[in-house]
Amino acid sequence: MAGLATSFGSGAMTNSINEILGAELLFLIGTNTTEAHPVIGYKMKQAKRKGAKLIVVDPRRTELAAEADYWLQIKPGTDIPLLNAIMHVIIKEDLYDKKFIEERTENFEALKQTVEKYTPEYASELCGVPAEDIYAVARLYAKTDKAGIFYTLGITEHVCGTNNVMSIANLAMLTGHIGRESTGVNPLRGQNNVQGACDMGALPNVYPGYQKVTDPAVREKFEKAWGVSLPAEVGLMIPEMFDRANSGEIKAMYILGENPVLTDPNANHIKSGLEKLEFLVVHELFLTETAQYADVVLPAASFAETDGTFTNTERRVQRVRKAIEPIPGRTNWQTIMEMSTRMGYPMHYNSAEEIFNEMASLTPSYQGMSYARIDKNGLQWPCPTPDHPGTKYLHAAAFTRGKGLFQGIDHIPPAELPDEEYPFLLSTGRILFHYNVTTPYSAGINSIWNEEYAEVNPDDASRLGVTTGDKVKVTSRRGEVTTKVQVTDRVPPGVIWMSFHYTESPTNVLTSAAVDPITKTGEYKVCAVKVEKLN
Amino acid sequence: MELVKLTIDGQEVQVPAGTTVLEAAEQLGIHIPRLCHDPDLTAVGACRLCVVEIEGMRNLPASCVTMATDGMVVRTDTPQIIEARKTILELLIANHPLDCLSCEKLGDCKLAEYCYQYGVKKSPFINPEKHSYEVEDNNPFIIRDLNKCILCGRCIRACAEMTCNDIIDFSYRGFKTKVGPFGDTTLAESDCVYCGNCVAVCPTGALTEKQMQGKGRRWEYKRVKTTCPFCGTGCNFDLMVKDGKIAGVTSNPESVVNGKQLCIKGRFGWDFVHSDKRLTSPLVKVDGKFVPVSWDEAFNTIAKRLGEIKEKYGANAFASLSSARCTNEENYLVQKFVRAVMGTNNVDHCART
Numbered sequence: 024m025a026g027l028a029t030s031f032g033s034g035a036m037t038n039s040i041n042e043i044l045g046a047e048l049l050f051l052i053g054t055n056t057t058e059a060h061p062v063i064g065y066k067m068k069q070a071k072r073k074g075a076k077l078i079v080v081d082p083r084r085t086e087l088a089a090e091a092d093y094w095l096q097i098k099p100g101t102d103i104p105l106l107n108a109i110m111h112v113i114i115k116e117d118l119y120d121k122k123f124i125e126e127r128t129e130n131f132e133a134l135k136q137t138v139e140k141y142t143p144e145y146a147s148e149l150c151g152v153p154a155e156d157i158y159a160v161a162r163l164y165a166k167t168d169k170a171g172i173f174y175t176l177g178i179t180e181h182v183c184g185t186n187n188v189m190s191i192a193n194l195a196m197l198t199g200h201i202g203r204e205s206t207g208v209n210p211l212r213g214q215n216n217v218q219g220a221c222d223m224g225a226l227p228n229v230y231p232g233y234q235k236v237t238d239p240a241v242r243e244k245f246e247k248a249w250g251v252s253l254p255a256e257v258g259l260m261i262p263e264m265f266d267r268a269n270s271g272e273i274k275a276m277y278i279l280g281e282n283p284v285l286t287d288p289n290a291n292h293i294k295s296g297l298e299k300l301e302f303l304v305v306h307e308l309f310l311t312e313t314a315q316y317a318d319v320v321l322p323a324a325s326f327a328e329t330d331g332t333f334t335n336t337e338r339r340v341q342r343v344r345k346a347i348e349p350i351p352g353r354t355n356w357q358t359i360m361e362m363s364t365r366m367g368y369p370m371h372y373n374s375a376e377e378i379f380n381e382m383a384s385l386t387p388s389y390q391g392m393s394y395a396r397i398d399k400n401g402l403q404w405p406c407p408t409p410d411h412p413g414t415k416y417l418h419a420a421a422f423t424r425g426k427g428l429f430q431g432i433d434h435i436p437p438a439e440l441p442d443e444e445y446p447f448l449l450s451t452g453r454i455l456f457h458y459n460v461t462t463p464y465s466a467g468i469n470s471i472w473n474e475e476y477a478e479v480n481p482d483d484a485s486r487l488g489v490t491t492g493d494k495v496k497v498t499s500r501r502g503e504v505t506t507k508v509q510v511t512d513r514v515p516p517g518v519i520w521m522s523f524h525y526t527e528s529p530t531n532v533l534t535s536a537a538v539d540p541i542t543k544t545g546e547y548k549v550c551a552v553k554v555e556k557l558n
Numbered sequence: 559m560e561l562v563k564l565t566i567d568g569q570e571v572q573v574p575a576g577t578t579v580l581e582a583a584e585q586l587g588i589h590i591p592r593l594c595h596d597p598d599l600t601a602v603g604a605c606r607l608c609v610v611e612i613e614g615m616r617n618l619p620a621s622c623v624t625m626a627t628d629g630m631v632v633r634t635d636t637p638q639i640i641e642a643r644k645t646i647l648e649l650l651i652a653n654h655p656l657d658c659l660s661c662e663k664l665g666d667c668k669l670a671e672y673c674y675q676y677g678v679k680k681s682p683f684i685n686p687e688k689h690s691y692e693v694e695d696n697n698p699f700i701i702r703d704l705n706k707c708i709l710c711g712r713c714i715r716a717c718a719e720m721t722c723n724d725i726i727d728f729s730y731r732g733f734k735t736k737v738g739p740f741g742d743t744t745l746a747e748s749d750c751v752y753c754g755n756c757v758a759v760c761p762t763g764a765l766t767e768k769q770m771q772g773k774g775r776r777w778e779y780k781r782v783k784t785t786c787p788f789c790g791t792g793c794n795f796d797l798m799v800k801d802g803k804i805a806g807v808t809s810n811p812e813s814v815v816n817g818k819q820l821c822i823k824g825r826f827g828w829d830f831v832h833s834d835k836r837l838t839s840p841l842v843k844v845d846g847k848f849v850p851v852s853w854d855e856a857f858n859t860i861a862k863r864l865g866e867i868k869e870k871y872g873a874n875a876f877a878s879l880s881s882a883r884c885t886n887e888e889n890y891l892v893q894k895f896v897r898a899v900m901g902t903n904n905v906d907h908c909a910r911t
């Protein structure tokens with residue numbers, strides 16, 4: 024979420040989920056909401072049926088794209104020219120919010136200069152969206168009062184992911200579409216507790232509440248609270264960890280509840296890194312692909328076996344309640360506590376609530392929360408004091424960083440584009456019935472949808488001589504997988520779409536090693552492949 | 559907001575204009591029986607169980623579709639009303655199978671509840687027509703027993719107004735009227751997404767969760783409200799727990815984000831918890847093979863090896879991945895462990911975006 028944090032000072036969803044129902048315009052870019060966040064998807068459809076306009080930017084004809092007033096079928100990886108052209112029109116036609124820009128933002132001139140050359144006609148050549156649609160969408164967005172933008176991994180999983188996000192922030196600030204009910208910029212966080220894991224400081228540069236590890240005053244606060252001296256330098260992000268595991272600098276890892284072998288782009292690099300480790304501990308529900316590499320596997324307790332909290336995509340901290348005894352005999356927090364104690368740093372917590380209270384006392388945005396207060400409806404951060412009602416939407420009077428920061432952002436093409444040898448563009452995503460790594464262990468869900476189907480356009484299918492159900496080999500510069508195909512015009516010619524839920528077809532051995540230079544997020548969304556029919 | 563004042567069963571109540579009589583009564587703690595009404599769906603006034611008497615009106619109006627007005631005088635429990643409700647219930651059970659003893663829904667069935675309340679034991683109609691629909695169970699999630707359907711239409715509205723999927727509707731007429739996917743097919747043959755929102759609103763045993771069949775009576779379950787472990791929406795629901803095991807998930811209407819609405823993952827994906835592939839004991843790799851060990855041994859091995867590596871290569875030779883699937887408390891402890899115990903900031907999780 025580096026992009027939004029740079030522009031606004033906070034990387035979180037600005038509005039609340041139920042504000043969708045009050046929106047007059049929903050602008051979706053790179054989010055297949057009905058599959059990745061189904062209940063949010065229902066609410067978008069409910070809003071649409073009540074009369075809200077719907078704009079969907081997606082290379083693939085998703086369910087919401089099919090229902091949209093405007094479906095902009097963009098070429099993968101060309102969001103920036105499109106967004107710049109939309110802003111070009113808004114500026115040229117004098118539809119921007121001068122008062123808002125004047126009072127609430129800075130660096131507007133830089134944006135103005137950058138978007139100058141992105142006429143809809145020019146952008147149309149790059150992104151494949153007809154110029155007249157760009158004009159129409161620009162006018163509609165600028166003129167609608169309550170307009171919310173929504174995006175997910177389709178925007179961030181690119182080499183230019185951070186730039187994509189800052190472009191979106193530019194657009195919202197340009198028209199003053201931020202800081203109000205039903206109006207803002209909303210990254211939909213993927214897994215149940217992505218927001219919480221970030222908030223809790225499971226990040227190499229910040230403690231809980233995004234307090235910088237490099238800030239001496241912050242460090243001192245944590246040193247005092249934890250009674251130890253703490254490292255001052257920023258740690259490694261995942262791709263760097265695996266680079267250094269491969270080079271032999273990282274010798275040991277502890278991995279809790281993640282399966283990077285299946286879910287990280289460039290799986291082969293991950294595997295070789297794990298192999299080189301001298302010692303690996305994996306703490307998991309199942310013997311996953313990643314756990315296979317471990318020296319010690321610790322059995323984990325599931326959400327049903329523990330007390331605790333998750334923080335959802337709208338910053339709402341809600342209770343997780345223990346329903347059954349932990350199947351491995353102890354909860355995960357008890358396990359981590361014991362590891363720590365045996366390492367010579369005793370931890371004593373009698374309950375998850377005690378951990379929460381310690382965390383809240385050190386985390387300003389959670390400081391006003393307690394299990395008692397969040398019991399019924401949760402609370403949305405920031406919630407700094409025990410009488411604070413929580414925050415429904417962000418940036419109402421001022422941005423978290425003070426003034427919103429415009430940035431001129433130019434188009435960077437995807438790191439790898441189709442060529443003669445690898446003529447198809449592979450894009451990846453999620454399907455409704457699965458979420459990454461846990462749902463394949465649900466017998467019911469797995470029984471109706473248990474293997475990968477690569478989506479192929481009918482034109483390409485006839486050239487390849489394949490029909491739905493045929494097997495193909497998909498090869499990239501990094502690896503190959505076999506998969507069945509589904510012939511559908513949901514995808515445009517030249518594009519292959521796959522999910523990454525299945526061990527048998529580990530799509531991520533294909534995906535690109537390129538990463539966003541700021542977030543190190545892998546470019547899952549775009550890479551070049553070739554496709555061959557198998558007999 | 560304009561307020562109106564009305565009298566219900568002799569008690570005065572003030573409500574915003576646009577409130578129904580049924581809702582106004584609720585504010586006084588008076589529960590008017592209802593079958594086709596659900597607060598989360600549009601009101602249709604189909605079952606007429608919610609009839610009341612209103613001064614100045616000739617018939618018995620349905621309170622779920624009658625707006626409260628200023629000065630209105632309402633009675634909810636006169637002998638005439640009770641008689642009308644009994645008749646409606648008798649008509650409903652006339653062609654309803656009375657196999658309540660083995661019905662999955664008993665305990666949560668509204669029809670049974672109201673029959674009990676109004677003392678309706680059997681239908682006075684002689685040899686009423688009964689349906690003999692085949693029970694539909696050709697999908698992994700939802701069982702449809704249309705013999706028990708009272709045609710309240712809640713499922714149709716849930717599919718259209720919650721999921722916005724329009725899979726099911728009424729078809730045929732009169733006694734043959736039936737609820738189902740277009741063309742009278744099964745859910746498996748339709749574009750159903752198995753959100754189960756129709757099941758969540760069905761007042762009878764017509765729609766039930768397949769996973770829960772035979773696992774327990776509704777009153778035996780302990781309901782534990784919790785947050786969904788799948789996506790970032792953060793829906794809440796009840797885990798239905800019996801004998802230390804989860805038997806299913808049901809909607810908890812008091813969920814601030816999602817109300818009764820859920821998707822296939824939240825409602826039916828929980829069974830991974832009891833998968834026989836779950837790890838139950840720590841494992842240590844010996845000669846390339848995993849062997850089960852005690853927790854104590856596992857902790858000792860970890861403490862020893864991590865200690866040695868830190869000693870030999872320094873704190874920055876260690877790194878950790880925390881999890882966007884785990885709780886805040888677990889994530890807090892992982893980063894504390896990495897920073898305070900191992901002495902490095904090498905901590906991250908797979909889904910930073």
Ligand code: SF4
Nearest residue numbers: 717750751753754756
């Ligand atoms: S499960 Fe969902 S989609 Fe299927 S019929 Fe019921 S409400 Fe409609």
Ligand code: SF4
Nearest residue numbers: 707708710711713760
């Ligand atoms: S299936 Fe249930 S909800 Fe649907 S009409 Fe019949 S009784 Fe009502």
Ligand code: SF4
Nearest residue numbers: 062786789793821824
């Ligand atoms: S029920 Fe579905 S939409 Fe709701 S949190 Fe769970 S996975 Fe997400």
Ligand code: FES
Nearest residue numbers: 592603605606622
């Ligand atoms: S509940 Fe009012 S008519 Fe059915």
